[in-house]
Amino acid sequence: MSSTNNQDFLPRSQKWLQISGWLLPFLYVLIVAALYGAFLYAPRERVMGEVQRIFYFHLGSAWNCFLAFFAVALAGVLYLVTRNEFWDHVAAASAEIGIVFATIVLATGSIWARPIWNTWWPWGDPRVTTMLVLWLIYVAYLILRSSLPDGEKKFKLCAVFGIIGFLDVPIVWMSIRWWRTIHPVVIASSGGGLAPKMVHALMIAVPAFTVLYLTALLLRTAMHLHQGVARELNQAVLERGRP
Amino acid sequence: MNTYLFAGYVVVWTVLFLYLLFLNKRQRQIGEDLKSLSDAIRRRNK
Numbered sequence: 001m002s003s004t005n006n007q008d009f010l011p012r013s014q015k016w017l018q019i020s021g022w023l024l025p026f027l028y029v030l031i032v033a034a035l036y037g038a039f040l041y042a043p044r045e046r047v048m049g050e051v052q053r054i055f056y057f058h059l060g061s062a063w064n065c066f067l068a069f070f071a072v073a074l075a076g077v078l079y080l081v082t083r084n085e086f087w088d089h090v091a092a093a094s095a096e097i098g099i100v101f102a103t104i105v106l107a108t109g110s111i112w113a114r115p116i117w118n119t120w121w122p123w124g125d126p127r128v129t130t131m132l133v134l135w136l137i138y139v140a141y142l143i144l145r146s147s148l149p150d151g152e153k154k155f156k157l158c159a160v161f162g163i164i165g166f167l168d169v170p171i172v173w174m175s176i177r178w179w180r181t182i183h184p185v186v187i188a189s190s191g192g193g194l195a196p197k198m199v200h201a202l203m204i205a206v207p208a209f210t211v212l213y214l215t216a217l218l219l220r221t222a223m224h225l226h227q228g229v230a231r232e233l234n235q236a237v238l239e240r241g242r243p
Numbered sequence: 244m245n246t247y248l249f250a251g252y253v254v255v256w257t258v259l260f261l262y263l264l265f266l267n268k269r270q271r272q273i274g275e276d277l278k279s280l281s282d283a284i285r286r287r288n289k
Binding site for chain 2: 050051053054057058061097100103104107108111112114115216219220223226227230231233234237238240
């Protein structure tokens with residue numbers, strides 16, 4: 001089943017590689033603009049000082065890690081509905097990129113917490129703990145993927161795992177509203193208390209990271225497809241070569 | 244304070260760079276798979 005399927009996806013993956021190439025100039029411009037916004041355009045925060053500038057890339061990564069894990073869940077649903085292996089490749093690529101962003105979120109959050117909260121890691125804080133759980137869920141997802149042989153059973157299990165794992169994302173998002181926490185509420189109905197120039201800087205950093213996510217997703221999915229095709233063709237050649 | 248800001252951005256770029264290295268390694272692996280495939284086809288056609 002999968003041999004013909006993966007080869008059918010080849011024209012699509014070529015197109016994706018082409019689109020990711022087109023996205024690269026936008027990505028470079030946006031990243032430079034995001035750095036300008038974070039370091040030069042946004043004003044110095046009065047209480048936290050310079051270290052607050054970590055926040056722009058921290059939030060950009062957080063938003064895209066949620067987006068990446070949403071894509072894993074969506075691709076899981078699409079796989080279960082269509083039984084098309086293509087969606088499994090998308091889910092695998094998105095989970096991997098989501099973990100990269102989640103790692104950035106946890107690391108930058110910890111570095112910001114040291115001077116502000118006087119601790120590297122506030123154990124017991126709901127936002128920090130649920131975020132760590134989210135990271136662990138998707139690390140487990142990748143371990144599960146690598147430990148199972150390719151086939152419908154693996155794709156089905158991973159799709160279900162990806163959908164259930166996504167349930168932690170709304171919990172992470174709502175944790176600062178549901179429980180007592182020292183984590184600041186940045187996006188609130190009252191505006192979150194950010195200066196307009198800080199909001200502008202954030203409005204550049206988040207799209208910059210979103211374009212980075214999309215570029216990486218296109219590239220990584222295409223690589224997954226190519227890897228699958230190479231493996232299947234190798235297998236076919238070896239089988240035909242047998243006496 | 245500035246040390247923490249510097250450390251924060253060093254972490255961001257290091258994580259992204261390491262991911263790029265990982266992608267590069269995977270890409271090389273695919274290249275090797277394709278090479279062994281073309282070798283196998285050539286051997287069969289001899």
